[in-house]
Amino acid sequence: MTELLERETRVDAAAGVIDCDIHPNPKGPHGVLPYLPERWQEHLKRFGSHYRQPFASSLPYPRFGDGNRLDTKLPDGGYGGSDLGFMQKQHLDGRGIAHGILQPLSPNAQSQRNLAYAAALSEAVNAWQLDAWVDPEPRLRASLVVPQEDAQASARMIEKNAGDRRFIQVALCPRAFEPLGRQRYWPIFDAAAEAGLPIGLHVGGFSGYADSGSGWASYYLEDHHSNTESMMALVTSLVLEGVFEAFPTLKIVLIEGGFVWLPSLAWRLDKHWKTLKAEVPHLRRAPSEYIRQHFWYTTQPIDEPAKPQHMRETMEWVGLDRILFSTDYPHWDYDDPATALNRIRLSAEERHGILRGNAQALFGFD
Amino acid sequence: MTLGGIDCDIHPSLRSTADLQPYLHGYWAEMIPMRTMGLLDLASYPPMNPLTARDDWRHEGGRGGVELAAVQRDCLDAFGSRIAICNVLYGGQACYNDDMAAAMCSATNDWLAAEWLAKDTRLRGSILLPWESPELAVAEIERLKDDERFVQVMVLCMGEKPLGRRTYWPIWEACEKAGLPVCVHAGSTYRHAPTTIGYGSFFLEDYVAQSQTFGAQVASFVTEGVFEKYAGLKVVLAESGFTWLPSFMWRLDKTWRGLRSEVPWTSRPPFEMVRDHIRLTLQPVDAPDEGDALARVIDQLGSDEMLLFSTDYPHHQFDGQAAMPDGIPASLRRKLLLDNPLATYPRLQEVMA
Numbered sequence: 001m002t003e004l005l006e007r008e009t010r011v012d013a014a015a016g017v018i019d020c021d022i023h024p025n026p027k028g029p030h031g032v033l034p035y036l037p038e039r040w041q042e043h044l045k046r047f048g049s050h051y052r053q054p055f056a057s058s059l060p061y062p063r064f065g066d067g068n069r070l071d072t073k074l075p076d077g078g079y080g081g082s083d084l085g086f087m088q089k090q091h092l093d094g095r096g097i098a099h100g101i102l103q104p105l106s107p108n109a110q111s112q113r114n115l116a117y118a119a120a121l122s123e124a125v126n127a128w129q130l131d132a133w134v135d136p137e138p139r140l141r142a143s144l145v146v147p148q149e150d151a152q153a154s155a156r157m158i159e160k161n162a163g164d165r166r167f168i169q170v171a172l173c174p175r176a177f178e179p180l181g182r183q184r185y186w187p188i189f190d191a192a193a194e195a196g197l198p199i200g201l202h203v204g205g206f207s208g209y210a211d212s213g214s215g216w217a218s219y220y221l222e223d224h225h226s227n228t229e230s231m232m233a234l235v236t237s238l239v240l241e242g243v244f245e246a247f248p249t250l251k252i253v254l255i256e257g258g259f260v261w262l263p264s265l266a267w268r269l270d271k272h273w274k275t276l277k278a279e280v281p282h283l284r285r286a287p288s289e290y291i292r293q294h295f296w297y298t299t300q301p302i303d304e305p306a307k308p309q310h311m312r313e314t315m316e317w318v319g320l321d322r323i324l325f326s327t328d329y330p331h332w333d334y335d336d337p338a339t340a341l342n343r344i345r346l347s348a349e350e351r352h353g354i355l356r357g358n359a360q361a362l363f364g365f366d
Numbered sequence: 367m368t369l370g371g372i373d374c375d376i377h378p379s380l381r382s383t384a385d386l387q388p389y390l391h392g393y394w395a396e397m398i399p400m401r402t403m404g405l406l407d408l409a410s411y412p413p414m415n416p417l418t419a420r421d422d423w424r425h426e427g428g429r430g431g432v433e434l435a436a437v438q439r440d441c442l443d444a445f446g447s448r449i450a451i452c453n454v455l456y457g458g459q460a461c462y463n464d465d466m467a468a469a470m471c472s473a474t475n476d477w478l479a480a481e482w483l484a485k486d487t488r489l490r491g492s493i494l495l496p497w498e499s500p501e502l503a504v505a506e507i508e509r510l511k512d513d514e515r516f517v518q519v520m521v522l523c524m525g526e527k528p529l530g531r532r533t534y535w536p537i538w539e540a541c542e543k544a545g546l547p548v549c550v551h552a553g554s555t556y557r558h559a560p561t562t563i564g565y566g567s568f569f570l571e572d573y574v575a576q577s578q579t580f581g582a583q584v585a586s587f588v589t590e591g592v593f594e595k596y597a598g599l600k601v602v603l604a605e606s607g608f609t610w611l612p613s614f615m616w617r618l619d620k621t622w623r624g625l626r627s628e629v630p631w632t633s634r635p636p637f638e639m640v641r642d643h644i645r646l647t648l649q650p651v652d653a654p655d656e657g658d659a660l661a662r663v664i665d666q667l668g669s670d671e672m673l674l675f676s677t678d679y680p681h682h683q684f685d686g687q688a689a690m691p692d693g694i695p696a697s698l699r700r701k702l703l704l705d706n707p708l709a710t711y712p713r714l715q716e717v718m719a
Binding site for chain 1: 415416417523524525526527528529530531554557558559560561562563564565566567568569570571573574575576577578579581582583585586589590607609610612613614616617618619620621622624625626627628629650651652653654659662663665666668682
């Protein structure tokens with residue numbers, strides 16, 4: 001038996017939340033088909049996605065239900081997040097969302113092993129975001145999906161779309177084929193910095209590497225959590241490789257990876273950098289200084305330490321101006337803007353910053 | 367400041383595999399010198415790496431921790447330790463051939479007992495296990511469990527599988543029966559990339575990343591139900607850092623609340639379970655020297671029983687004698703130095719009595 005928990009929630013519509021993580025879903029496995037050239041339509045139908053993981057058409061760690069909130073299912077039984085009208089009513093209107101950033105996850109173009117298909121699929125997902133979502137709904141913005149394992153093609157795609165304000169960031173997968181700070185990916189950062197687009201890194205991707213340094217976990221519970229470890233390794237790689245020395249205006253947004261781990265990671269990096277500095281002479285500052293300048297973080301799933309003060313002090317260490325609100329609609333671990341921050345002691349100004357102001361300052365919504 | 371304490375992580379070191387020759391037997395006594403195994407230092411700890419030994423703790427040949435007299439002078443006497451637990455970091459545990467790994471671990475354990483534990487009554491040892499073969503690992507525990515100078519077993523943080531997996535349960539069962547905690551020490555056998563996103567470029571990158579896999583090991587022990595099955599088992603994370611633990615557990619608790627139906631045998635929130643079963647050695651202290659960050663993180667741990675004093679000698683984690691950072695609250699120091707190690711290691715209680 002499934003009971004829906006009814007709870008009165010108050011949405012401060014006037015605040016006009018900016019939701020930095022909304023997942024649009026195609027209508028079925030062939031939803032983006034019309035946006036592909038004919039050659040790749042045949043490929044999608046006959047071969048489909050080819051990732052570094054064991055299953056042909058499902059995720060390596062099976063979800064519970066379909067991975068979405070039960071009440072996001074469409075009246076006709078359709079998959080949550082696959083209908084604009086339903087999303088507008090339930091989420092954008094219902095939760096007072098002034099602007100929302102789309103994070104298309106499926107099909108995952110970035111992790112395709114066939115790089116030509118990755119490029120075609122990226123173009124298709126981008127065209128679909130505009131056609132099905134952003135053009136009919138001005139509150140939404142798209143993330144520019146690029147075939148990240150082909151950095152040159154990615155850079156060309158960024159250059160081509162640089163002036164199109166419907167794209168608000170470049171979308172990369174943290175679990176790339178190599179740590180993303182490595183130089184083979186630098187053309188992407190170069191083009192993004194040139195275009196003034198932040199890089200948005202939503203948890204996920206299929207690197208082919210185990211979800212821990214000691215091999216594969218048994219449970220979705222562990223794998224889900226290991227996304228935060230990927231974010232830590234990602235921050236480490238970007239900083240130590242010298243990406244921010246090369247691209248001093250580059251901005252990085254970490255999405256759904258949390259941020260409570262950031263202070264201890266920065267301390268650990270700083271401490272051992274002092275001992276091993278000779279290995280990374282291209283760094284001119286302590287790792288924590290690059291982190292403070294170049295990274296932003298989304299809130300969902302908001303952490304809930306037993307003592308709310310622990311969350312407050314952690315946010316202060318991270319930087320209250322670096323925290324961006326997100327819901328993860330329509331996924332099961334969604335955060336509601338009316339309640340998610342309520343346990344944390346925040347001034348009205350700080351709360352407004354997280355719900356809207358920080359994202360406005362970073363992305364500059366028109 | 368640390369006088370009379372129990373140092374739960376120091377590293378006596380071999381000069382080379384030749385040191386093990388007297389302790390190898392039969393087939394392996396012939397094969398190991400014949401094969402190219404002269405220097406089997408772990409890739410996690412290259413001998414000349416600045417982290418592997420403090421400059422003032424290196425001796426002839428550049429290595430640290432190879433001379434008993436130097437270890438006595440610079441570590442045991444200098445910090446005034448009553449007891450110090452030796453965790454030997456050498457290649458035996460990383461060998462792919464199970465029999466070779468077992469032979470190397472046994473020889474290293476016997477070398478430690480004869481060359482170190484027998485020569486200074488302050489020293490205690492960890493039994494190195496060839497843990498990828500549970501059968502051989504259990505045999506090594508059976509062989510050495512009655513030698514009370516060995517106070518725990520030791521595996522490396524990164525191996526072939528997460529340590530909570532059922533493959534390893536016969537080892538944990540033998541440890542529980544013998545009253546031996548399991549030390550999971552920093553280091554990798556490099557069966558997998560050191561991070562979930564692959565191989566980085568730098569030693570610094572690998573070293574920093576270890577806390578992420580320590581976290582994954584905590585999650586594995588908890589979610590697989592190891593502490594439900596072996597309620598008496600204690601796991602000591604050594605050289606893991608500890609400032610990452612509270613935030614790691616917040617997220618794990620939250621994810622567990624949402625997904626506990628996947629692991630119905632887990633009866634309590636992960637952080638509660640961890641406070642009862644997991645211990646962490648003090649060094650490295652990954653927090654700023656200034657400010658109150660360290661005191662706040664200790665408050666976030668929500669327990670004053672989890673941290674065990676360590677110097678991590680001869681690794682370079684601090685300068686001078688600053689093994690106990692100023693940021694550790696005065697009220698906690700005795701617990702770190704004595705009470706917590708004694709509560710963790712049953713075999714030390716008799717010594718102290």
